[in-house]
Amino acid sequence: MTSRLSRRDVLNASLATAFAAGLGLIPTGAQAIPLKFGPARPFSWAGLVARAREMAAKPYQPPYRPSPEIVEQIDYTAHGKMRFKTDYAMYVDQPGAYPVSFFPIGRYFPKAIRMHTIEGDKTREVLYEPEYFDMPDDSPAQKLPEDSGFAGFQIREFKSRADWRSKDWAAFLGASYFRAIGANGEYGLSARGVAIDTAGPTPEEFPDFTEFYIQPSSAEAQPVVVYALLDGPSIAGAYKFVLRRSEGVTIDVENALFMRKAVTKFGIAPMTSMFWFNEMNKGYQLEWRRAAHDSDGLAMWTGAGERIWRPLVNPPRISTSAFVDNNPRGFGLMQRARDPEMFLDRWLNYERRPSLWIEPIGAWGPGSIQLVEIPTDHEDFDNIVCMWVPKEPVKAGDALDFRYRLHWNADEPTPATNLARAVATRIGRGGFPYTRRTPAEVKRFVIEFGGGALDQLPKDVTPTPVITPARGTVSSIFVETTSWSKNWRLQFDLAVEGADPVDIRAFLKNGETALTETWLFQLHPQQVG
Numbered sequence: 456m457t458s459r460l461s462r463r464d465v466l467n468a469s470l471a472t473a474f475a476a477g478l479g480l481i482p483t484g485a486q487a488i489p490l491k492f493g494p495a496r497p498f499s500w501a502g503l504v505a506r507a508r509e510m511a512a513k514p515y516q517p518p519y520r521p522s523p524e525i526v527e528q529i530d531y532t533a534h535g536k537m538r539f540k541t542d543y544a545m546y547v548d549q550p551g552a553y554p555v556s557f558f559p560i561g562r563y564f565p566k567a568i569r570m571h572t573i574e575g576d577k578t579r580e581v582l583y584e585p586e587y588f589d590m591p592d593d594s595p596a597q598k599l600p601e602d603s604g605f606a607g608f609q610i611r612e613f614k615s616r617a618d619w620r621s622k623d624w625a626a627f628l629g630a631s632y633f634r635a636i637g638a639n640g641e642y643g644l645s646a647r648g649v650a651i652d653t654a655g656p657t658p659e660e661f662p663d664f665t666e667f668y669i670q671p672s673s674a675e676a677q678p679v680v681v682y683a684l685l686d687g688p689s690i691a692g693a694y695k696f697v698l699r700r701s702e703g704v705t706i707d708v709e710n711a712l713f714m715r716k717a718v719t720k721f722g723i724a725p726m727t728s729m730f731w732f733n734e735m736n737k738g739y740q741l742e743w744r745r746a747a748h749d750s751d752g753l754a755m756w757t758g759a760g761e762r763i764w765r766p767l768v769n770p771p772r773i774s775t776s777a778f779v780d781n782n783p784r785g786f787g788l789m790q791r792a793r794d795p796e797m798f799l800d801r802w803l804n805y806e807r808r809p810s811l812w813i814e815p816i817g818a819w820g821p822g823s824i825q826l827v828e829i830p831t832d833h834e835d836f837d838n839i840v841c842m843w844v845p846k847e848p849v850k851a852g853d854a855l856d857f858r859y860r861l862h863w864n865a866d867e868p869t870p871a872t873n874l875a876r877a878v879a880t881r882i883g884r885g886g887f888p889y890t891r892r893t894p895a896e897v898k899r900f901v902i903e904f905g906g907g908a909l910d911q912l913p914k915d916v917t918p919t920p921v922i923t924p925a926r927g928t929v930s931s932i933f934v935e936t937t938s939w940s941k942n943w944r945l946q947f948d949l950a951v952e953g954a955d956p957v958d959i960r961a962f963l964k965n966g967e968t969a970l971t972e973t974w975l976f977q978l979h980p981q982q983v984g
Contacts, residue, residue, distance in 0.1 A: 462937045490545055492583040498571075498578035498668060503682055504711040508854070509686075510691035510933070511713035518566040518665050518686070521603045528595035529561035536589045537561070537942045541620045542612060545572060545581065545669070545923040552671035553613055553679055553700070557581070558786040559588055559596060566663060567604030573682075579603075585738060592615040608664075608667065610698065613675045616805070621739055624700050630661040630683060632727075632942045633696075635863040637705035637809025643749040644811055645787055647684050648694060649671065649712070649840050650722030654775050654827045658720055662687025664694070675700075689716040703864035707816075708965070714853040722842030723857050724813045724865060728768040728788045732832045733797075735880050744799050747834045749808045750788040753826050753841055754867060758782040762972040767839060770828045770979055775954060777823040777844070786824050787812035788841050791878075809863045813843070816858040821846040828977075875907035875971040878942065882978075883947035884933070897950045898978065899931075904963060905942035908970040918963035918970050919963040920945050925958045927951035934963070 477731075520526065527539075540557040546552035560567060570581040583603045590596055612619040627633040631648030651660040668682040673838035673904030678699045690712060697707040710726070748767070755763040758781045758968040765776075767788075789810040793800070798805045822845040831837040849855070862868045885897030912918065922929050922945075931948040943963065951957050957978045963971045 461512070461718065461927065474475050490587070491545060491584055492572065493580035493582055495574070495579050495911060498573055498576060498684065500693070500695060503668070503684060507684060507691045507693040507778065508713050510686060511715050514966035515686070515688045515715060516633060518568075518663050519604070520565050521560070521567050523565065524729060525595055525598050526565045527557075527562055529856070531563070533594055533596065534559065534561035534563070536594060537588045537596055539587060540589055541611070541983065543587045545673045546784075547614070549671060551674040551677070553675075554607055554611040554619065555669055555671075556610070556611060556623070556634055558607040558626075560599070560603060560606045561596075564606035566606070566665075568606060568664065569666040570605055570608060570850040571666065571668045571679075573668050574748075578668055590914070603693070604762070608669070610679055613644075615774075616673065620931040624704055625644065625666065625679075625698055625706075625743070626873075627667065627681070627683075631664050635698070635706065635819055635861075637703040637807075637810070637863045638865045639809070641804050641807040641809065642791065642806030644707075645727050646811065646838075648683070648710070648727040649690065649692070650720075650840065651689055651718050652720050652830070652842050653722055653725070653842070654773055656720045660687055660689055660718070661937055662690055662860055681863060685710075686833075689718050690714055691800035702932060703862070705863070706861040707858075708861065709858050712855045712857075714849055714851055714855075716848045720825075720844055722840075722844055723819075724809050724815075724859050724861075725840060725842035726788055726840075727837040728833070728839040729834055729837050730769055730828075730839050731831055735766065738767060745796075746798050746805065746813075747800070747803075748790075748805060749790075750790050750839060751792050752789050753824075754789045754812070755786045755824055756869075757786040758784060758786075763851070763975055764972050765826065765876045765975040765977075766877070766977070767807065768828055768977060769788070769838070770830055770956075770977075770980065772830060774828045774977065774979075776826045776828075776958070776977060778826070779820045779821075779823045782818050783810055783815060783824060783843070785814045785844070785867070785869075786841070787862070788839065791876075793865070810866055812862040812864070812867050813940075814860040814862065814868065814976070815843075816860060819843065819845070849858055871907070871972065873907055874969065875904040875909040875943070877902055877972060878905045878973040880976065885950070896952075896980065897948050898960070899946065899948050900961075900976075901946045902961060903937070903942050904945065904974075905940065905970045908965075908968075909943055909963070910941055912970065913966065916965060918943060918965055920947070921960075921962050921964060922947055923960040924949055924951075944984075947980070951978070951980050956980075
């Protein structure tokens with residue numbers, strides 16, 4: 456991974472306007488002037504795809520950066536003082552439409568992204584005006600040129616809500632990043648248009664959404680449709696996003712991608728999140744809180760129908776895991792921890808962060824779900840990446856297209872109610888818990904399963920454990936119920952040699968019938984103990 460903007464900066468850029476509105480800092484009176492637009496031009500999805508194809512046949516041209524010497528002065532503090540006036544939000548006076556507001560450019564978002572509105576088969580560009588933003592008279596942004604453009608945009612809540620000026624439910628900001636809130640009303644992890652050479656032998660590439668075309672909703676229950684043009688050194692592409700606001704948010708994605716160059720690793724439907732620690736891997740020396748993470752595991756529903764849960768780890772070094780599959784039914788980074796007492800944090804609301812589930816539409820063929828885990832010592836930076844990587848290498852001149860649906864919600868859209876879930880993973884010194892006779896190299900795993908088929912298991916039946924480590928010796932296997940819940944605990948010791956990571960699989964069954972999802976884990980032997 457290359458150096459990247461602090462996730463705190465991105466969050467604050469999105470939340471600054473909401474905070475200001477809550478304090479009454481944003482004007483809420485009659486609109487002084489309407490947005491200014493350029494001339495009408497023809498627009499169609501087919502035309503946008505044709506443009507992307509033509510761009511890919513030409514040398515890459517970096518996005519326009521207006522007045523770099525001025526933009527560099529718009530630092531974190533100055534950028535935070537620039538707040539879009541919601542009276543000027545696009546579609547604010549249009550019945551049935553969600554208002555759209557814009558982010559200003561600055562040191563951390565220096566590229567001018569062109570914004571357009573769609574009216575029938577025509578589109579018009581939104582022209583930048585400093586009057587759209589509330590900012591101090593001495594702000595360096597006052598000196599920006601007329602063609603500065605915007606850094607991104609956010610879709611606000613419907614105008615029937617009293618808090619629409621301070622609440623938004625989807626935002627596109629920075630490179631090809633975008634995010635949405637879940638059922639609990641919070642932002643958390645982000646999605647990306649595409650991932651290129653993430654955690655590979657060559658530097659990671661971050662293509663940009665350079666133009667957006669927004670088609671407003673016709674009613675609160677109807678979608679907002681967003682079209683985008685993607686451009687980067689190795690790729691050009693066209694995207695169509697159909698965004699629906701319901702309990703959480705769903706986004707249907709369709710793309711047409713054209714390769715300028717071959718790439719080592721081509722990631723589809725990528726998402727980025729943060730996992731610092733939880734009860735499994737923290738000591739009191741690390742933090743007083745019990746946990747700090749936006750996501751705590753990767754859930755997968757394979758093409759063969761297997762349900763898999765892989766707890767996230769904060770590894771000692773960059774680690775990439777590949778889960779080979781064919782036509783996956785779904786996968787996503789989940790936040791299953793929902794009890795505030797698991798975090799003890801009054802301000803960050805980790806228990807309310809959304810889960811993001813990817814539902815492929817159509818056959819994706821063979822490939823792998825790849826999980827990249829990057830060491831971190833703080834919660835400010837995203838350190839988790841997940842994506843689908845096709846089996847066949849991507850070459851220069853290739854044309855690809857993928858369709859999928861993103862579910863931003865509290866849980867998977869179609870959970871396996873017949874299977875128990877792995878609700879806790881704990882690791883410690885192996886052997887009998889009240890002695891130190893076992894060497895520290897032997898690890899004790901305690902996996903707790905709950906719900907699903909285990910709740911209906913007859914009292915005289917004990918589940919059979921199935922444990923498969925990539926290497927090492929398993930011993931002291933024990934299955935028991937807990938005295939305080941209906942959950943079952945699987946305990947076992949694992950003795951391994953060497954410092955290389957060890958992948959482990961485990962589940963419980965009755966006869967030949969699986970009772971639980973498959974628990975996967977990657978142990979870094981020298982990290983836990």
